[in-house]
Structures are given as C-alpha cells and as structure tokens.
Amino acid sequence: MIRRLLAVWHARNLEFLRDRPTLIFTLLLPIALVVGMSFVFGGRERPVFKIGVVAATINPDSHPFLRERYVEFVPLPDRDAGVQKVQHQQIDLLFEPSGTPRYWVNTDSPKGYIAEKLLLAAAPAAQRQPVTGAAVRYVDWLFPGILGMNMMFSCLFGVGYVVLRYRKSGFLKRLHATPLTAFEFLSAQVLSRLCLILFVTGVLYAGIGAIIHFHTAGSFALLLLLAVLGALSMIALGLTIAARFSSEELVGGLLNLLTWPMMLLSGIWFSLEGSPQWVRWIAAVFPLTHVLEGARAIMLDGAGAVQIAPHLIYLGATALLFLGFGAWSFRWRVE
Amino acid sequence: MSEPILEVRNLVKQYPSVTAVDGLSLAVPAGICFGLLGPNGAGKTTTIEIMEGILTATSGEVTYRGSPLGQRFREEAGILFQKTALQDFLTVRQSISLFRGLYDRGLAVDEVIRLCALEKLADRDNRKLSGGQQQRLLLAIALVNDPALLFLDEPTTGLDPQARRNFWALIQSIKARNKTIILTTHYMEEAELLCDEIAIMDRGRIIAQGAPRRLLHEHFAEVLLELPKQDFPASARALPLRIIDGAERVEITTDDLDATLRTLIDAHVPLTSLRIRPANLEDLFLELTGKELRA
Numbered sequence: 001m002i003r004r005l006l007a008v009w010h011a012r013n014l015e016f017l018r019d020r021p022t023l024i025f026t027l028l029l030p031i032a033l034v035v036g037m038s039f040v041f042g043g044r045e046r047p048v049f050k051i052g053v054v055a056a057t058i059n060p061d062s063h064p065f066l067r068e069r070y071v072e073f074v075p076l077p078d079r080d081a082g083v084q085k086v087q088h089q090q091i092d093l094l095f096e097p098s099g100t101p102r103y104w105v106n107t108d109s110p111k112g113y114i115a116e117k118l119l120l121a122a123a124p125a126a127q128r129q130p131v132t133g134a135a136v137r138y139v140d141w142l143f144p145g146i147l148g149m150n151m152m153f154s155c156l157f158g159v160g161y162v163v164l165r166y167r168k169s170g171f172l173k174r175l176h177a178t179p180l181t182a183f184e185f186l187s188a189q190v191l192s193r194l195c196l197i198l199f200v201t202g203v204l205y206a207g208i209g210a211i212i213h214f215h216t217a218g219s220f221a222l223l224l225l226l227a228v229l230g231a232l233s234m235i236a237l238g239l240t241i242a243a244r245f246s247s248e249e250l251v252g253g254l255l256n257l258l259t260w261p262m263m264l265l266s267g268i269w270f271s272l273e274g275s276p277q278w279v280r281w282i283a284a285v286f287p288l289t290h291v292l293e294g295a296r297a298i299m300l301d302g303a304g305a306v307q308i309a310p311h312l313i314y315l316g317a318t319a320l321l322f323l324g325f326g327a328w329s330f331r332w333r334v335e
Numbered sequence: 336m337s338e339p340i341l342e343v344r345n346l347v348k349q350y351p352s353v354t355a356v357d358g359l360s361l362a363v364p365a366g367i368c369f370g371l372l373g374p375n376g377a378g379k380t381t382t383i384e385i386m387e388g389i390l391t392a393t394s395g396e397v398t399y400r401g402s403p404l405g406q407r408f409r410e411e412a413g414i415l416f417q418k419t420a421l422q423d424f425l426t427v428r429q430s431i432s433l434f435r436g437l438y439d440r441g442l443a444v445d446e447v448i449r450l451c452a453l454e455k456l457a458d459r460d461n462r463k464l465s466g467g468q469q470q471r472l473l474l475a476i477a478l479v480n481d482p483a484l485l486f487l488d489e490p491t492t493g494l495d496p497q498a499r500r501n502f503w504a505l506i507q508s509i510k511a512r513n514k515t516i517i518l519t520t521h522y523m524e525e526a527e528l529l530c531d532e533i534a535i536m537d538r539g540r541i542i543a544q545g546a547p548r549r550l551l552h553e554h555f556a557e558v559l560l561e562l563p564k565q566d567f568p569a570s571a572r573a574l575p576l577r578i579i580d581g582a583e584r585v586e587i588t589t590d591d592l593d594a595t596l597r598t599l600i601d602a603h604v605p606l607t608s609l610r611i612r613p614a615n616l617e618d619l620f621l622e623l624t625g626k627e628l629r630a
Binding site for chain 2: 003004006007008010011012014015018019166169170171173174175176177178179180332333
C-alpha cells in the first residue's frame with residue numbers, strides 16, 4: 001500500500017514542480033499582494049492620533065476629551081480587544097469614559113505618550129492602565145492572511161481541479177484498472193498537496209518575512225502544526241467537491257462558492273471585530289478563519305498550544321470529516 | 336481446449352434508454368487471442384469494460400480463473416483502454432514507473448521499454464509522442480505487471496497504416512509469450528491476423544463465435560464477386576444469385592464461379608469493375624447482420 005501511495009505521490013509532485021507557469025504564479029501572487037497592500041494601506045502614517053473609546057458609538061457630548069481636534073476616535077465596545085490593539089499599537093490609546101474614566105496606554109509607544117498628555121489635559125482624574133508591546137503594522141497583520149489565502153486557493157483549486165482533470169481525461173479510469181484503491185489515491189493526493197503547500201508557504205514565509213522584516217512571536221513548531229492541520233482540512237474540503245463531479249462549470253462554481261465567502265469573511269484583509277454576530281458565526285464555520293486566528297495568535301501575540309487548541313481541534317476534526325466524506329463519495333470515472 | 340481464464344455468464348448492462356449488453360455469455364480459453372468484433376454501438380466496449388471490472392453489470396457474472404473479479408485479477412490483468420490520458424509533465428520512463436509502482440510484481444521498467452521499442456523515447460515528455468508512439472507507451476503500461484490476461488480495446492484505431500502494422504507486430508510478439516489477449520476491433524484485417532477465436536457482436540448480443548477460418552467456411556462458399564452498385568442494374572436483382580447489398584457495392588457469393596459469370600454476362604451486367612476475392616470477416620458480418628462493420 002505504501003509503495004502504491006508513494007508512486008502516485010511522487011508522480012503528482014513531479015507534475016506540479018514541472019508546471020513552471022503555475023509554480024511561478026503560486027509564488028509571485030502572494031508577494032505582489034503583500035507588497036501592494038502594504039503600499040496602499042501601510043504607507044506614511046496619517047497625521048492624527050487614533051484613540052479607541054470603549055463604547056458602542058462616539059458621543060462627543062459625553063466627555064470633553066471626545067471633542068479634541070486632530071484625533072480620530074474609534075468606538076470599540078469590546079474592551080479586551082481594545083486593550084490588545086493598544087498593545088499592538090494599532091491605536092494610540094484606549095479611553096473608557098463611563099463610570100470612573102480610565103485609559104490604557106502603551107508605554108513603548110511615542111504617540112501613546114503624546115496622546116496621554118492630550119487626555120490628561122481634558123480628564124486629569126482618569127486612571128492610568130499601562131500596557132506594553134511592540135507595534136503591529138497592518139502589513140504584519142496582513143501577512144498571515146495572505147499566506148492563509150494562498151494556502152486556501154492552493155488547497156481547494158489545486159486538488160479539486162486536478163482530480164476533476166484526471167477524471168475527465170480518463171487517467172483516473174486507468175488507475176482504477178490497477179490494484180490502487182480510492183483511499184490510496186486520495187491519500188497520495190492529499191499528502192502531495194500538503195508537502196507542496198508547506199514548501200510554498202515556507203518559501204513565502206521566509207521571502208515575504210525578509211522583505212517586511214517580520215518576526216514571529218510564538219513557536220514555529222506550533223505554527224507548523226497549525227499549517228498542517230489547516231491545509232489538511234482545506235485539501236479535504238476540496239476533495240469533497242472533486243470526489244464525484246465531472247463538470248468543470250459545476251466544480252468551478254462550487255469552489256468559488258466556498259472560496260469567496262472565505263475570502264471576505266475569514267479575516268484575510270480586515271478584522272471581523274465589530275461585525276454582526278451572525279457574520280462571525282458564519283466565519284467560524286470556515287477552516288480558514290481558524291487558520292488565520294490561530295496563526296495571528298501565534299505570530300503576533302506569541303500564543304501557546306493551549307490558547308489555540310480550539311482552532312487545532314476544529315481543523316483536525318473537519319479534516320477527518322471531509323476526508324471521510326470525500327473517500328465515501330469518490331468516483332473513478334465520468335458517470 | 337484449456338480451462339477458460341475468463342468467463343462471462345448472462346451479462347446484461349441496462350442504461351435508462353438502451354440495453355447495451357443483452358444476455359451475453361462467453362468463455363475465453365487461456366493462451367489465445369480472443370477477438371470481440373462489432374460495429375460502433377454494438378456493445379463491445381461496454382462488454383470489455385465489465386470484463387475488466389471497470390463497469391458494473393446490471394446482472395450476470397464475470398469470473399477470472401473461476402472466481403469473481405478481485406484483487407488477484409487486478410494484479411494479473413493488463414488493460415489498454417480505447418482512450419487514456421496520462422499524467423502531464425512525466426516522461427515515458429516516469430509514466431511507466433508510476434504504474435510499475437502500483438503492482439506487487441511485474442517486469443523491470445527497462446524491460447518493458449525494450450519490449451515496446453520505446454528506448455529512444457524513454458526520456459521524452461509523454462505529451463510529445465505521435466499516435467503510434469503513444470499507443471506503444473499505453474501498451475507498455477498495460478504490460479508493466481507482466482499480465483496473464485491482456486485487454487486491448489480498439490488498440491489501433493486512429494493509427495496510420497504503418498503504425499498499425501508495427502503495432503500488430505508488437506502484439507504478435509506478446510502473443511508469443513503465451514499471454515491471453517482479449518481484443519476488440521472493427522478492423523477485420525486486424526482480427527484475421529491476430530485472433531485465434533472471435534465473437535461477433537451486434538446490439539449487445541453475440542451473433543457468431545468461433546475460429547475465423549471455421550466461421551468463414553461455415554457461412555461462405557469459396558468465392559465472392561464484388562461490383563460497384565451503379566454497375567448493377569435493378570433488373571439484375573431478379574437473377575437467381577445470392578446478393579448482399581453494401582453501401583457502395585453489391586456482393587455475390589457463389590460456389591460455382593463459371594455459372595455465376597455466365598448469368599451476369601447473359602443479363603448484360605457490365606463486368607469491367609468486377610472483383611473476385613475470397614470471403615473475409617467483413618463479409619461475414621455483412622452476411623450475419625445486413626450491416627457493414629464501420630457503418
């Protein structure tokens with residue numbers, strides 16, 4: 001069984017690595033996206049202070065500080081999320097006007113220092129809650145998103161269309177005439193794609209990381225485990241689509257139906273914080289959401305295995321579920 | 336005759352709108368080349384794919400060496416489909432190696448390459464082969480497990496005459512290795528050259544089966560006269576002759592050539608384009624079904 005699996009795995013790897021245009025595109029697209037997005041959103045900082053306010057909406061009448069000029073006030077109903085933004089220097093200060101006024105300021109942030117002076121001029125009795133943490137630029141936040149997006153496309157289309165092509169061309173039918181089982185074939189496809197994705201993602205991680213001077217805060221081993229489980233879950237999801245259909249239009253449509261909501265709702269480009277609860281419920285179904293939340297927690301906050309365990313468990317469980325369904329519904333030939 | 340290596344009993348394959356195979360039974364003795372002949376749509380590919388274990392029959396049974404098709408059959412059977420694509424970006428050698436890796440036992444990759452005369456093409460991308468070279472590669476893949484039973488489904492369709500003759504020589508050399516071959520074709524010349532026994536199919540059924548020479552002897556007198564249709568006047572149809580109508584020609588079978596020629600001359604049938612030849616399998620099919628094989 002292992003020999004048959006390895007034979008198919010090896011042949012698929014050769015096919016992918018020799019398909020130069022696809023390989024180059026797979027590597028260049030994410031680099032171009034990161035560079036482009038960091039250019040558009042990263043650029044020069046805007047000449048205003050950005051201060052979070054623990055409230056559902058900003059009411060300038062509720063506190064004199066909220067009437068300051070050249071300050072952008074952002075409502076942040078979730079205080080913990082707001083504190084995290086202060087730690088990452090995504091906002092310069094977090095102000096809670098209700099009750100006894102309090103504020104959180106990052107003592108490592110020069111802009112936080114100035115913003116604090118401004119606040120104390122308007123609210124001298126506000127209680128200081130100091131936090132620390134290096135700045136997280138948008139590009140740092142975007143980086144895991146781009147890697148995850150590339151992984152998602154590679155998992156879903158790379159497996160879905162390849163199996164469909166094999167079926168339509170009759171190659172699967174020819175394999176069916178050998179002792180190879182559906183389980184062996186699918187396992188070889190999953191393992192081949194997994195190895196290639198890890199290789200490509202590793203190259204991108206090193207390459208883009210060097211360009212944007214990114215340093216992962218947490219464990220590489222944990223990040224690798226998350227990447228393996230995430231890729232397995234999404235490859236298996238691609239197999240469930242490609243398992244039996246023979247129509248390129250149908251498979252293309254179904255894959256788009258899966259990828260576009262993930263593109264928009266999994267938090268690749270922007271955080272889902274503050275979005276309606278139903279959007280977050282939908283997002284929580286997608287494997288990519290768990291990959292990105294787990295990856296950002298490891299890469300930006302240095303989270304450990306315990307903190308991201310729910311993501312790991314979800315990805316592992318969905319990988320098994322999708323693989324089982326894919327193997328059960330697999331068809332060798334065009335019906 | 337030896338025990339059948341493959342046996343089919345009461346095979347039926349029913350599709351929603353058509354019965355492709357209609358109660359077919361046959362037995363293939365070991366060590367022979369068995370031909371399944373018939374026109375397009377006769378049900379030969381459906382039949383052979385059920386025999387290969389690729390398609391499931393609606394009813395009926397296929398046994399290999401007395402047992403239902405299973406793992407042993409998959410290990411010991413080699414298959415050349417009518418149409419097969421291979422994995423892109425692989426060379427001839429790598430394509431063969433891939434399939435060699437799927438079997439527990441078989442021939443060395445180099446031996447298969449030599450057997451199918453692919454030495455000079457071994458490192459070429461499999462997409463850059465001519466039709467004949469591609470078929471030789473697919474045959475090499477079918478032989479990679481040193482099969483006891485080899486299925487060849489219309490192996491020379493689409494090849495030019497030279498490539499077809501080369502392929503026939505290759506099949507004859509494989510036959511000489513004491514393999515059992517099941518061949519479907521609509522080239523009668525191919526069947527006559529390669530097959531020890533044939534079954535002629537039409538509308539999902541076998542309408543004649545046996546050794547080609549014996550079948551011809553049973554159904555035909557010694558010679559056959561062939562005339563272009565436009566040279567054969569309507570009045571001549573009333574003559575006491577055994578006439579078979581083809582698409583472009585009229586054929587007359589006879590065991591008394593002199594008498595038949597005299598009859599035609601007396602009826603003023605122009606004989607300038609007359610051709611006299613022994614009957615072949617094409618004629619047999621026409622005789623049995625009233626249809627031409629490649630109609």
